[in-house]
Amino acid sequence: MKGSCLCGCVTYEVTGPLRPVIACHCVQCRKTSGHFVAASQAAKGDLHITGGEHLTWFRSSETAKRGFCAVCGSQMFWEPDGKDVVSIMAGTLDGATGLRIASHIYCESKGDYYELPQTESD
Template sequence: MSISRIYTGGCQCGAVRYRVEGTLGDPHLCHCRMCQKAAGNYFLPLANAPREKFSVTRGEPGWFQSSEIVRRGFCPACGTPLFYDARGADHINVTLGSLDDPDDVRPIAQSGVESRVVFFQHLPKLPESESNEGEGGEERHVTIRASNRQHPDFDTDHWPPQD
């Protein structure tokens, strides 16, 4: 399943922003060990953006050559993983979590499952809580929201924000 439209996204701090016009194809979760390390997480959600429809609209990503054929783009200011770029491919992969609206694109497949963490299938059974629950409760949640330095989930005219 792929959806044609305009997608925007970027890093946590707003130093790097990007835009994709058209279709994000092959939305999937990659469980390979290299993607786990690149994301600092159990998997990396990715989708293909045609190169001719992809552009960086703010800043310059940093790049790490993770193998002979793949480099990974990230924000050099905050470290957010943004891109998976395979040499010679007609597309670049964007990380689905970096989209301004990550609910827009649902994964349809999983890859690298040989490295999937063994307890992954049990995650839905774990107890759940909202951000304002737990230690510090609502006060902690309010303090974090009031001092949040995260870039909003939309394009802005300036970065960093100007008062």
Template sequence: MHNGSCLCGSVAFTIDGDLSPPSACHCGQCRKQSGHVWSSTWTHQDNLSFSASDTLSWYRASDIARRGFCSNCGSFLFWQHNKEDTISISMGAFDAPTGLKLSKHIFVADKGDYYDITDDLPQEAQ
């Protein structure tokens, strides 16, 4: 079981189930919304429950997915594809320790020009 929340605590959640190995997304949308690289894990949406969610808001940044954030503090928490029953959760929102390790970089073709990826993890163009 893993617990997490936004910065102000107005959105708090529990994951009761398996989490995928985390990835670091370098796409333009994640960089703009998070301020840099967005690292996330995913799980089946039925594994997610909320103890607080009054300020959880959703933004449709594209036709294929929505992004969940706290409307009070602005924390970017979730990414959910329209046609999938999984949900991605921000690694930064989890209470430590998570026991998870970054597994790969995705959308590296879109990465910012202001940094380099210097680890040996796999890199996917998209």
């Protein structure tokens, strides 16, 4: 699976499996994306980045950082401290992915301008 930022300065390839997509509605994800974040995840060792000199990391909390293209501003990655995984923004993946949204998290923080799908527990 391959992907890139909007301008193409940062590209990547994932050589291992990708987790199903998680939709995060937390305030940080809303602020960084302008809506909510939909992200897959891979092992750090399976992510191979080209153009890393254009990738900027922002420490968004005490426990994680976010990677974005310094040229076009595309939000690309979310990396938790102390774990061997990196989340990959699903919209940066090229072509058909075969992935699906598996769950929504931090739903209590979602914007009031959209509705979430109902689940059996709702």
